[in-house]
Amino acid sequence: MRKAWIVAAAGLLVALPLMVHAATFEIDSAHTSAQFAVKHLMVSTVRGTLGKVSGTANVDESDLAKSSVEATIDVKGVDTREEKRDNHLRGPDFFDADNHPTIHFKSTKVETLGGDKFNIAGDLTIRGITKPVVLAVEGSPKPFKDPFGNERMGGVARARINRKDFGMAFSKTMDNGGVVVADDVDITIDLELTRRK
Numbered sequence: 001m002r003k004a005w006i007v008a009a010a011g012l013l014v015a016l017p018l019m020v021h022a023a024t025f026e027i028d029s030a031h032t033s034a035q036f037a038v039k040h041l042m043v044s045t046v047r048g049t050l051g052k053v054s055g056t057a058n059v060d061e062s063d064l065a066k067s068s069v070e071a072t073i074d075v076k077g078v079d080t081r082e083e084k085r086d087n088h089l090r091g092p093d094f095f096d097a098d099n100h101p102t103i104h105f106k107s108t109k110v111e112t113l114g115g116d117k118f119n120i121a122g123d124l125t126i127r128g129i130t131k132p133v134v135l136a137v138e139g140s141p142k143p144f145k146d147p148f149g150n151e152r153m154g155g156v157a158r159a160r161i162n163r164k165d166f167g168m169a170f171s172k173t174m175d176n177g178g179v180v181v182a183d184d185v186d187i188t189i190d191l192e193l194t195r196r197k
Helices: 002-021 083-090
Strands: 022-027 033-040 044-049 053-060 068-074 102-114 117-126 129-139 151-162 184-195
Touching (some): 022 151, 044 083, 053 184, 102 129
Antiparallel strands (some): 068 102, 117 129, 151 184
């Protein structure tokens, strides 16, 4: 019995440093937003927002490269300030929101670049199709306390994807050889996270 207790205590001592440095942060949906931008008619840029962003980040404060993040974005909340266009985006030509109501991201690797910059590689799922993507992140790599005593982190993540890789193949050409909607879509996510108590 004493031997088992010693083994258990030793295991706890080994795990303790990991427990001290690892923390779970929840995405603060009220202060987080996902935006997108895509060229229209090759001359202007349509910008819009998606719906609620939720998820968690497991942060290893001693080594950020050992951290991970998982996030879900509601696509039914897409908003470009034009109802007819928004309904088209929710439809089968684009997000097919009735069958695929969310976008999902799960990190596979975190690369620190120095200072407040790092890359987060992961799997991005849109319309049930999963592709690898790298988010370029800039923000607070260390937690800080807000005026109310909550520990927070924050930053901005950016990526460019090809919408056709995710089954959004809608396209019409113009007489000058251009297209109505460009393939490349720029994504920007403004993030704020709160340490789970």
